Amino acid sequence: MNTNNKKPRRQQILEALAHMLEVSPGARITTAALAKEVGVSEAALYRHFPSKSKMYEGLIEFIEETLFSRISIINSENENALLRCEKMLHLVLAFSERNPGITRILTGDALAGETDRLRLRVIQLFERLETQLRQIFREAELKEGLHFGMSVIETVGLLMALLDGKMSLYVRSEFKRLPTANWPQQWHHMVHGILAAEPQYS
Structure with a gap:
């Protein structure tokens, strides 16, 4: 930029x-x-x-405002839970792809040696995103009758790991391995992997 x-x-x-x-x-x-x-x-x-940490905080605020304002729009759409979940994850990956330097903040790569407050702020951002996804998956169970092979917490944890892995690979490849590459196919197989035919009890 x-x-x-x-x-x-x-x-x-x-x-x-x-x-x-x-x-x-x-x-x-x-x-x-x-x-x-x-x-x-x-x-x-x-x-x-x-301070320089306040500059980083300014970028983190930009990330939060951009992502969560659009997530609110996605959640307001009258669509099924899994489609909203897919849109939410793709939003984060596309944002990462368009903002390579900012992705280094999201992965923590750029925060080495900086104040712990910045790292905690990023952790809170991802916790907020995870909470949004859990709400969607609980809605999928209660309102749409979908069943998953794991608990909602475990299912969302798997999706967050995929999200984090794709962004980390983007940074590690010096921005050559795009986060959105092969996303439609990956999402398709991920959904078929987490859905279960019958309710799972633990």
């Missing part, structure tokens, strides 16, 4: 940070390098963000 002088300075800084995370995989971003990327002094950066 390239900065644009017509954009607010705060937005320029966040876009520059996301861009540097994308083009410098494995490298720790310094405020000096970020200031140079934006074309301002370090003092100018701190007028908009009191």
Whole structure:
């Protein structure tokens, strides 16, 4: 993402940070390098963000606002539970694919050496997503009569592992292995693997 002088300075800084995370995989971003990327002094950066961790928090807030506003729309649609679940997972994967640098934050790769508060914020984001998925699967059981070969918690845990794995592979491949690659086929086989013919009791 390239900065644009017509954009607010705060937005320029966040876009520059996301861009540097994308083009410098494995490298720790310094405020000096970020200031140079934006074309301002370090003092100018701190007028908009009191610390570098606040810049990362700004990107995490962007992730939360983007994903959960769209998830709310998906949940409001009058569609079956599994279709909404598929749309929700594809949304996260497509967002990851379009924002490689930000994906490094989601996987924790970019947060090494940063404050624990950032790591906990990302954990909470994924917990919130997992809660949304659990609600959908419980609805699938109660309202649609679907049955799964595992508990809702175990089923959603498997889907979260798939989501996390595809994003981690994207980062590890230096953004060559796209998160949405082969998604329709993978989702098809995943659904057939988790559905059970009869209720499962434990």
